[in-house]
Amino acid sequence: MPRTCVNDRLVAIGMLRGGMTYTDVARRFGVTRLSVALWRRRYQQNNGNVRDLPRQGRPRVTNPQQDRFIKVQHLRNRFHPATVK
Structure with missing residues (x-):
């Protein structure tokens, strides 16, 4: 699901402050009520900031050089399975 941009979140906060439920x-932004409530809570706690916080992700296993090698190998041998016995 795509994330809502910061400008839309600020517009949503303005709508809430204007009296909308x-x-x-x-419904206007196509998200859940919980999402809107979280935007408002973040707005109140962070002095008007509604940006996403950095997220942890799965650690990288390969480096960019290895990624290029894998890509080139695939392009050279398109019809070979990933593992050859």
Whole structure:
């Protein structure tokens, strides 16, 4: 599911401050009411900042040079299976 941009989140906060309900705002942006509530809580706790926080991800196993090698090998041998016995 694509993330909502910061500008849309700020517009949603403005709609809430203007008197719209969480349900109406959620329908307008195609998200859940919980998402709208989290945006508002983040806005209040972070002095007007509604940006996403950095997220942890799975650690990389290969480096860019290895990625290029894998890509070139695949392009050279398109019809070979990933493992050859």
